Every structure is written in C-alpha cells, then in structure tokens.
Amino acid sequence: MAINVLKPGLSTTVQDLGRPGYYHIGIPTSGGMDTLSLAAANLLVGNDAGAAVLEAVFMGPELEFTQDAMVAVTGADLPPKVDGQDQPGWTAFKVKKGQVLSFGFLKKGARGYIAVSGGIDVPVVLGSRSTYTLGALGGFEGRKLAAGDVLPLGKGALVAEGRSVAEDLRRAPGAPAELRMLPGLYWHRITEQAGRNFFEDTWKVAPEADRIGYRFKAGRPLDFVPRTPPFGAGSDPSNIVDACYPYGSVQVPSGTEPIVLHRDAVSGGGYMMIGTVVSADMDLIGQLQPHTPTKFVKVTMEQALTARADRRKTLEAIAKALA
C-alpha cells in the first residue's frame, strides 16, 4: 500500500496546508507554496483539501504504484503520464497497481501538486505532514525525496475518473506576473522616490528562489532616508534590530534585491521590510520560474481583503463543482 520512488525529480517534498503555531520558536508554517492548487488536487481525487501531496519543483518524479489509486496533478503545467501515456492536468485519472507515473517537461509554472487518493501518509509532526527541510522536520524523514524511498498511502476511496477543474478556476500568474503588496513595516526607511521606483520597475525572479523566499533583481536600488543607526541594529542603512518577518514580507538587504519570504521563511532577522505581499497572491509566487518579469502592485488593506475573498470564492467554486 505504497508508492515506490524510482526517480525523485529535482526537489520533491511532501506538503499539506502547513504547520501554524510554532513561528515564535523559528519553525515556519511550511506547506504547499501554491495551496490553492494543492487543495484542488486533493478535491479532485476525493481527499480532504488539506491531505498531504507531493510538491514537485520544475521537474516531476517517477513513481511506481503498488496499489490502484486515483491521481490528479495541478499547479504547474507538468504533463503527467501513466506508463508513458499522456494524462490531462487538473483532472483525476487512475493509476493501477504496478503502473508508473512519470512526467513530461515543464511547460508553464514552477510547482506541480500530485495528489493521490488517501493522501501521502507520513507521520504527523506538530500537527502537519509538511516537510521543513532546513530543520529536518516532518514530511518524509524531514527531507526531499530520493530514489528508493517508499511513500505510505492513506486509505482512500476511488472517485470517478475524468473529474476536472474548469479552466477559469485554474489560477496562474500573468505576464508580467503581478504581486499585490501592502506597503508598511519599515516603508518609511526608503525615500518617496525610491518607493515610486519600486512599484514602477519591472523586476525579474532571481535564480535564488525557493521555499524560504523568492529573490528579485533588475529594478533600481532603493535610496534610504538618512539616519543614525539605532543601538543594536548594525551600520548598513537597511539594518534593523533583528525582528520577526511576516510571511510574504518584502525585505531589501542593502536596498538592492527584494526578497519575498514564503512558507519555509526564516522567522526573523536584521533587514528592513518595506511591505508584505497579500495573502491571496502567495500562491502565485510558488508558480514563478527564474527570470519571470514581475511587477509589485501597491494595494490598500481593503483591496487585500477583497483579493482574499476572491481567492476563497475560487476555492469554494472548485469544491462545489467536485462535491
């Protein structure tokens, strides 16, 4: 009652909706970076929205099934194949005992979510099955998958094949990608002109982009408002007395390359943050490839809450269609 990992892909981890409640001791929430896609994959195969799935980055794994199961792949356009036969994305399909699930080349997006009926049944650690690799915690032995791993599966029913998520409910970043951001935190540390430039410029996703955070480059450096460094902060104008970092917060070390922290965030540090990407757009970051042109879009709290409600309605519509 398991899946044999023949090839692990580039960086495939077990993730669910995350592990909130331990950020105050430096353990981040983890969980899927694109949780909307993660939830959709689960609903397609008849799981609870928060069951554990595989998150595959840029490249899919090769998996041998030792039992019949329903599978759905959402998120990135990472074409699934069963014994070499193409299968549709965002659609439930059957994999029989002994068959191998593999993937074609990535066409769009960055992270595919592979849900299997019954869910990936690794032990629950601090309330979640998500992998936090930096702390070697949760998931499959606290790490990304390797060839030879055997993934236990939970008990699931076989739902009908061919259930699918309508195309207009599949959310993906546009071109350029737009990330809505609420200015705040240490926004006052940069000049007004720097603030205008930040939103005007088109940034590009840097190669250093992972579950901890996404770095962006190619925009103009930010100028700081002059100050005398406060005791304990450090001498660089971007330094602050080490503080907590919100999920989605945008820190700009030395004013050059913004970093947006994500689900495996370092929980704090000494760089000023100029705002926070709204909760509704965190999913989109998980689907950005390196070099993707990206704009930060200034929003108000009201707009952030509307975006959050829209995202919730999308998930509700998916759940309703698959109920």
Added chain:
Amino acid sequence: MTTRYTFGGDEHIFVECSEEMSLDAFFRGMSITNALRDAKIKGVTEICPANASFQVRFNPDIIAPDEMMRQLKALEAVAQSAPSTLNTRIIEVPVYYNDPWTHETGQRFRERHQDPSSTDIEYTARINNLDGIDGFIKAHSGAPWFVSMVGFVAGLPFLYQMVDRDRQIQSPKYLRPRTDTPRLTVGHGGCFACIYSVRGAGGYQMFGITPMPIYDPNQTTTYLRDFMCLFKPGDIVKWKPIGREEYDHTVAEVDAGRWQPRIAPVTFSLEAFAKDIDGTNARVMEALNGH
C-alpha cells in the same frame, strides 16, 4: 519609547516597541505578548516576541484587521500597568570557547572577515578592549544573558547581555556571510549572541561551541522529548566555560541519554535590575545553585 504599529499584509500586525535595542523595549514586548496570549482573542494564530518588537499573525476571516489592531492597542495600556517582573528560568549552557571546529571554519572563510590575520574571538576581544581570549571569556561568561528572541531557524536563540550598555560586547557580522557554520556554534553579531541550532549559513562571529543540543526534531535527546526546541523568549542563560575534556565527556553523556542541563526557576525584576545590575545578576545566577 513610542510603540509603532504597522500591518504586515492582511494577516500580520508588526509592533516595534523601540527602534533601538534595550531591555526596556524587550520587556514591553514580553508584557504585551503575554497579555495578548492571556486574552485568547479568537482569530489570533501566532504570537512572536522579538528583541525590541513583536509580531501577531491573525486570520482576517475571523477578526477584521482594524478590530485586531484596536484590541492590540488596548492591551498596550493593560501591559503598561503590569509589574515588570518575569517568572522565568535560568539555563546553564556549557561552552568550549576557542574550540578547534569553529576555529577551522573561521579559517576556511577568512577572506570574508574584517580581520583575516586574526581569529573571531581575538578580533572581538581587541575591538572591545578586552584582555585577550581569557579576558573575553571572562566578560562573555561573567553575566547572564536574556533570550530576547527565538527564530531565524528552528530553535535558534538570540541573547542579550544583561549588563549596562558600556560593558556590552559588540562586534560586526562577517563582511559576507559564510556558507557553513558548525551546529551548536556560539556566535555573536551586533550586540546579540546566538546559538546555531542547526549547521548552515551564518554571518555571526564564532566564539565557541556547546556540547548541549538545543533542537532535536527526532526528540531522542533526553531533555528534548517533551518538546524539540529548548529555548523560549524570556529564558535566561548563564554560559559556563569548559575545556576539551568536559566537552568530550558531555557529548558522550548526551549521546548515552544520561545528561541533563542545569535549569532552575527564577524571578527577574526589571526595577531591581535597573537599581543594581551586578547584585541582581548575582542573585539570578545563584538560582542555579539552588539558592
């Protein structure tokens, strides 16, 4: 000290008690976060104290951001009238200062350091006008330290030296961060000490290493079976200098499941501390001896 409130997106409120680090700012953050925890406000999901600030995460579907902000600001008044005493614990942390492993790592990344011809501990002793390595160890381990924040990575404590500002050890971070730091390195950046809970990148000066694990996700370490992280914000730490022999012995005892850290309950009063730093510290450290 004016408290500054700001939203971190639609799910966080970030509160800066003071721009600069001080024990007063840390205490104010502790008392507001304690009051917030006690208030059990529906929709609050994370309460994270930091050095001179703190952060609250909430679910805006349960409590509207403006309402969350209003309730948090109301708590500041409650917290201000609370006595600034803290019932906490003191933990003795053995440190093998100037050990061979952090020394080797320091040498590997020497070109990233302010003073490539020196070691981290010699350099920090010099810029703080301390009498060599021995003088440094005396200053570092002579007074207790407050765990003012736990984070960056799992279980990593930031510590603030409980002496007046003139006596605080300060040192810059490496010019460029290292890509490697031994697990359980005792580090220092700005005015903060830290213990690296896991091996990894780091920019703090490296002074020594402790044989005492502080994070164990498998929870096989005897004293981490109840919870995988040892430290909480508000803990007090006393460094105990040890040599190679005791280091090796402690590592073996920890592995054999026979070792327990020395921990004692202690009450700390900010007023008493402000009046008599050294006397208060002596009393706090005495708690380790059962007094």
